[in-house]
Amino acid sequence: MARFYLGELEELILLIVAMLREEAYGVTVVTELQKQAGREISISAVHAVLHRLEEKGFVESRMGGSSSERGGRRKRLFRMTAYGQQVIEQLRDTRNTIWDIISNPSA
Template sequence: MKKTVLGELEELVLLVVAASTEEVYGVPVMEELQRQTGRSFTVSAVHTTLYRLEEKGFLSSSVGGATAERGGRRKRLFALTAAGGRVLLEIQQMRNQLWQSIPEGKFDLLGL
């Protein structure tokens, strides 16, 4: 697979899905995102990202059950794929490398 670049929101959404114990659909993802970042997201933005991640092969989806508060509509449930896990790991590795290359004491100098 060719190198895929993930946007910030894509990475966050992928992480949220990875963090949940079972399959999730749009609303919980959106709420979790809000809780973690303190920013608000629209349903359309979350959906767009989810589908895009699915298209890239990082998520898989299945149709889930309907509930009353959805007006009887079914959910589309997303789960992390192996490729999705791999890309998260790659990102983490890359970040770790970058962290390690920060010269020692730099943050101290900045007073952090």
């Protein structure tokens, strides 16, 4: 797999999208980011990161149905791609390896 680089916010949002599965869209990502990581972030910043993750091939999006509560507007729903799944697994493995070394410096 080619090397990839993710900033902390990109990684957190990618993890939130994975957690939300098929229900990830701007508002749910903002809500879960606050709930799970204690991060306050604007909806426009989340949308910028989601689109950047989509450009990198880590997530894909589709348009959901419209609703009267949204004034007839449709939601853009995001879901993790297989490549995105590989990326977060590799990130987890790398971090776990480093944490293992920290926890057991004689290893």
